[in-house]
Amino acid sequence: xxxxxxxxxxxxxxxxxxxxxxxxxxxxKTVERFMPGETADDGLxxxxxxxxxxxxxxxxxLGENVDDLSQATTAAGxxxxxxxxxxxxxxxxxxxVKLTQxxxxxxxxxxxxxxxxxxxxxxxxxxxxxxxxxxxTYVEGTIELYATLLTRSPNTGLCMQAYLHRTWDDVQKLAPxxxxxxxxxxxxxxxxxVAFQDKRVIDESYFRLxxxxxxxxxxxxxxxxxxxxxxxxxxxxxxGRDAFEVAMLYGIRSDEQRRMARDGYAVRTLIAYGPxxxxxxxxxxxxxxxxxxxxxxxxxF
Ligand code: FDA
Numbered sequence: 001x002x003x004x005x006x007x008x009x010x011x012x013x014x015x016x017x018x019x020x021x022x023x024x025x026x027x028x029k030t031v032e033r034f035m036p037g038e039t040a041d042d043g044l045x046x047x048x049x050x051x052x053x054x055x056x057x058x059x060x061x062l063g064e065n066v067d068d069l070s071q072a073t074t075a076a077g078x079x080x081x082x083x084x085x086x087x088x089x090x091x092x093x094x095x096x097v098k099l100t101q102x103x104x105x106x107x108x109x110x111x112x113x114x115x116x117x118x119x120x121x122x123x124x125x126x127x128x129x130x131x132x133x134x135x136x137t138y139v140e141g142t143i144e145l146y147a148t149l150l151t152r153s154p155n156t157g158l159c160m161q162a163y164l165h166r167t168w169d170d171v172q173k174l175a176p177x178x179x180x181x182x183x184x185x186x187x188x189x190x191x192x193x194v195a196f197q198d199k200r201v202i203d204e205s206y207f208r209l210x211x212x213x214x215x216x217x218x219x220x221x222x223x224x225x226x227x228x229x230x231x232x233x234x235x236x237x238x239x240g241r242d243a244f245e246v247a248m249l250y251g252i253r254s255d256e257q258r259r260m261a262r263d264g265y266a267v268r269t270l271i272a273y274g275p276x277x278x279x280x281x282x283x284x285x286x287x288x289x290x291x292x293x294x295x296x297x298x299x300x301f
Contacts, residue, residue, distance in 0.1 A: 001189070001197050004289040009189035012282030022278050026299040033295065034251045034284045035062075035272050040082055043273035046250060047093055054261040055269045056092035058130065058247060062274035063101040069110060072103030076114035083121045094122070096130035096159070096182075096270065099142055112145060119153035126155075128180055128219070133159040135188040136195065143170055150177050159223065161186035162206035163195040171209060171216075181213055182247060184223040187283045203229055211236050214243040221268070222246050225253045227260070241265050249284070 011017050021027050036046035040061075047057035059082060066072050079095050086093045095118065102114040115131070122129040131146055133139065139161075146158045158179060160167050163186035171181075185202050186195060196202045206229060213220045214237040222230055225248050237243045245266035248257050261267045272280060285292040 002289060004293065005286045006189060008282055008286035008289055008293075012279045012286065013189075018278045026296060027281075029299040030285075030292075030296040031277055031281050034249065034281060035277060036250065037273055038275045038277070039273065040078070040085065043082075043271045044085060044089070044091075046271050047091060047269075048089075050250075050269050050271075051091070053258045055257055055267055058094045058096050058268055058270045059086075060096050060098075060132070060270060060272045060274075061101075062272050062280050063276045064098045064134065064279060065100045065105055066103060067106075069103050069106055072101065072106070072110065072114065075101045076117065079118055080121055083118070083125065083127075086127075087125050094127045094130060094268075096132055098132045098134055099138065099145065100134055104138065104141065104145075108141065108145065112149065115145070115149055115156075116153065119149065119156050123153065123155045128155050128157045129153075130157045130182060131159065133161050133184070133186075136164060136190050139164065139166065139170075143174070146179070147174060147177060150174075150179060154178070154218075156180065157182055157219065157221070159184055160209070161195075162209050163190065163202045165194065165196070167205070167209060171213065175216055178218045180219040180221075181217045182221040182223045183210055183213060185226075187287065207232060207236075210244070214239070220244040223248075223270075225249070225256070227253070227256055252284075 036042045043059055050057060061075060061078050063075055079097060082095060097118065099111050102111040104111045118129045131142060133142060149156050159182045160170065161184055183206065185206055196205060210222060210233045220243065222233065222244050224230065230246055234241045245268060246260060247268045247270055250269050250271045257267055257269060
C-alpha cells in the first residue's frame with residue numbers, strides 16, 4: 001500500500017486526531033468538497049440540485065462505532081425522519097447505513113430491530129435500504145445479519161468489497177438468497193492476509209465479481225469512480241449498461257456523474273452528511289492521497 005495512503009488510513013482511526021483535527025478551519029474547508037453540510041436540510045438541498053441533472057441520491061448520515069445504545073436509537077430515528085421527508089418530497093432517494101452506527105458493537109439484536117424498521121419503512125416507499133460494509137472484522141457478522149434480513153425484507157442491499165480475499169466465496173454463499181449488491185473496491189486499511197494490496201489486482205477482482213454479479217444478483221450497483229473499469233464491465237456483460245447502475249460519491253468526478261446520466265447510464269450520487277465526519281473524510285482523502293492532501297494544504301494557506 002502507498003505509504004501516504006497507509007498513514008492517512010491510520011489517522012482515520014486515531015482518537016486523538018479525531019478530537020483535534022476537525023477544529024482546524026483548513027480541514028473543515030476541505031470537507032466541503034466531499035459533503036454538502038452537516039444537516040439533513042443540507043443533504044436534501046444537494047439532492048434537489050443533483051436531481052435537475054438526472055442524478056437520484058442515496059443518503060448516509062455519518063457516524064460509526066457508537067458506544068452507547070441510545071446513540072444507535074437516535075441514528076435510526078434520524079434515518080426514519082429522513083425517509084419521511086424523502087417520501088413527502090417525492091424524491092427518488094434511498095438510505096445507506098453502517099451497522100456499527102446502529103449499535104452492532106454493543107447489541108447485534110438491537111441493530112437487527114433497527115434494520116427491520118428501516119427496511120419496512122423503505123418497503124412502504126418502494127425503496128431499497130443499503131448496508132455499508134465496514135472494516136474486515138465486521139464482515140462475517142454483517143453478512144450473517146444481511147442474510148437473515150434479506151429473507152424477510154427483499155428490499156435490502158449490501159455493500160461488498162472487491163479487495164477482500166473472501167468476497168468471491170461470500171458472493172456464492174449469498175447467491176441463493178437473490179441479493180442486491182453494491183460492489184466497491186474497499187476503503188479500509190487491511191492486512192495482506194485479508195485483502196489484496198495491489199491496485200491492479202483489486203481492479204481485476206472487481207471486474208471478475210462485477211461480471212459475475214451482473215447476471216446473478218437481483219440488482220447490481222457499481223460503487224466506483226473508475227469509469228474505465230465501468231466501461232470494461234459494460235463491454236463484457238450481456239445487457240451492457242442496463243445490467244447495472246453506477247453510484248459515486250458527492251463531490252467526486254461530478255462532471256463524469258452528469259455526463260454518464262446524460263449518456264443514459266443509471267447513476268446515483270451518495271450524499272453523506274452529519275457532524276461526525278472525521279473518519280469518513282480521512283478515508284476519502286486516502287483514496288487520492290497526493291491530490292487530496294495538496295488540496296488540504298492549499299486550504300491551510
Ligand atoms: P479508484 O480509487 O481507482 O479511483 C478511480 C478515480 O476516481 C481516481 O483516479 C480519482 O480520479 C477518482 N477518485 C476516487 N476516489 C477519490 C477521492 N476520494 N477523491 C478524489 N478523487 C477520487 N467502501 C467501503 O469499504 N464500504 C462501503 O460501504 C463503501 N460504500 C461506497 C459507496 C459508494 C457509492 C462509493 C462510490 C464508494 C463506496 N466506498 C465504500 C468506497 C470505495 O471502497 C472506494 O474506496 C472508493 O470508491 C475509491 O475507489 P474507486 O472505486 O472510486 O476507484
